[in-house]
Amino acid sequence: MNVEEIKSRLSRLESLHSAFENKFPAIYGEKDREALLETVKALHTVSREKLEVAAGLYREMSGVGGYAEAQAKELYRNEHQMKFRLEELLSLLSRDDYDSRVKLETAMERLVQFHRVYDYAVRKALGELTSEVEGMALLTGGEKEKKVPTGIMEELRKVKMLEAELGTLKRFLLRLYTHPGDVHKVEAALRDWHSRGLLWVEARNVEKLSGVADAGEILEGLTLIGVVEKKMRGGEGVYRHRSYSPG
Incomplete structure (x- = not known):
């Protein structure tokens, strides 16, 4: 397990999440279909990169196990769900038939509803993982590769x-x-x-x-x-x- 690599992935995810959240409010109240399409495309680009980084993080944390792995899995699951919701919108916005216009409103409602949970869940998982990794960094004593005893990490988590x-x-x-x-x-x-x-x-x-x-x-x-x-x-x-x- 490379602690520095994990810290780098977490830092990148935090940066990407901030960028995503800065862009997301633009979808509210947007009446112009073309403008909405461009906004969703921009969000999807960020979401796709977030999912890729989250997948790499999940693979890294699977070697640690316990609470850290569970949080990485939850992070990956939320990123996968957000990407799916955005792709659903992109598909509907790329067509202009009656059926797509009817489904678009429902898809938007589902996205907005999910986002209420998503932002909190992602920030919480990132915060928990950052704390876990800081503990790992202390225990590894600066070594590049070393498996942290799961029992110790679990005890630290219980104290927190x-x-x-x-x-x-x-x-x-x-x-x-x-x-x-x-x-x-x-x-x-x-x-x-x-x-x-x-x-x-x-x-x-x-x-x-x-x-x-x-x-x-x-x-x-x-x-x-x-x-x-x-x-x-x-x-x-x-x-x-x-x-x-x-x-």
Whole structure:
């Protein structure tokens, strides 16, 4: 495993992602078909390179295993999905028949919806991988090639996770002390969604129904104290109140 090569790939991905995110807003509200086509082409060019770099990174991290490999896999999966969405748009924009025009609006909605999850998921994976690689660099002591003991990396990851959870819990308790009504509203909104038949609920839906800003932060706190369950779906956290859990 070449730590310097991995760091180089991560740096390149961060640069490409920033370029991609700077270009992406141009698709919103664009009415001119030709202008939209050019914008999507530009995004696809960046996306294609991102996927290529992410694939190389995934191959490198597969030799490490554990959490680092899982994050590299998640990064690759999101880049592959974004490239697919953009290619779907390119195909529809290259034709001007009635059927393509009808499908274009739906494809745009799917792309925009996915992008809401994509940006966060990619930045999170890049951040986690950067931290993992920094740990590897310390453990390898400057050597170019050396396999890092997976057990050590897993222990370091657990420490980082505990630190993150402690920070989340502190923010939740402060919110509970200063604005207890917000916590009750978020919990009530989550239950409300369940009563409507939605078993797992996204944070933004809870925020919309409760009217509480940053509802996701409260949901994370409720998860830590055992009131709410959380799982990942499509790179995004979804929540379920334990009173609605089976059994």
